[in-house]
Amino acid sequence: MTNTNTRIKRLEKLAADLKQDHLCTQKELAILHGVSERTIARDIQLLRDQGVPIDADRGRGGGVRVDRNWGVGRLNLSYIEAVELMISMAIAEQMGSPLFLTNLAAIKRQLEASLSPDKRRKVSGLKSRILIGETASTDVQGGFTMTDLTVQQQLQQGFLERTSLRINYRSENGDVTQREIEPHYLLLNYPIWYVLAYDHLRDAPRTFRCDRILSTTSTTNQFKLLDKTYFQQILEWHKSAK
Incomplete structure (x- = not known):
């Protein structure tokens, strides 16, 4: 396999x-x-x-x-390209962007029709794991930095394949710790991305700001997706704190 x-x-x-x-x-x-x-x-x-x-x-x-x-009339997207495009459209739709979304529904129908039923189910499952919150506060945005490209790629891979990641994480006060996390959900409080994860070090659900993840190492340790309610307390905190 x-x-x-x-x-x-x-x-x-x-x-x-x-x-x-x-x-x-x-x-x-x-x-x-x-x-x-x-x-x-x-x-x-x-x-x-x-x-x-x-x-x-x-x-x-x-x-x-x-x-x-x-040409465009015969797009030949790979599965990963199709996933990224459909998730990007879902994010734009949930954020309520007023421009360039007139034909979004028609584009989504055509793109979904190009996928096999199995792939459509997989994409739908992935979209349900990406949560869109409120725009981050000015204070939170003040400390925002771009996430390292390698970190982005490995984080995406772990999220898509449901495999845990070993990370070096810098907390708000500057302390750096090593963790092994299971990236169950992604939360966007624009422009800040968070990982809602099970943290093996704390044996509990935790949230990690993507731009504070300094490095990542992929593993082959697969995990079973936890229900969103497992992270409900964290989601409520983010909703109030933004």
Whole structure:
């Protein structure tokens, strides 16, 4: 099962790489993905069999890429890309943005229709784990900093795959502690993101500001999703404190 998941992820990444404007040789793609050229050749053929129109330039220095004319009318989003787009739209909708949302319902219907029933259920489940609160107070926003990109990526991975993370966390008073957390829910008090997590160190539910997470290490320790009511006291506090 692990090998299958690895290949699926590689195919999704390969499809995204092939959508770039420049040509990539099979050798370059093999190095980029850490596999042999023969494996990349098989993956490219599999994508072709799935209907992805991949052009090949066999001349000197040639390469492969998705047909340039395969445009917006035939979006070929990977599962992760579709998840990110649908969650972003859900966030914009919940925040009540007054601009550029006129056609949002139609876009969502088309995007959902492009997913299999199983993937639609997974996306729906993920959206229910992202909570939108009030805009953070001026005092809270005063200490806001951008979250490190690597931290963002590993946090997202742990959230999507329901695997715990080992983190170094800086508290409000500057103390740094090491924790292992289970990222069950994400809360946005714009522009501050919080993780609602089970904290193994405290053996209790805790909330962590994403911009105070200094570093993360992924684990393979999967967790069972806790009901939102488990974090109700924390949510009530955030609602009052913002």
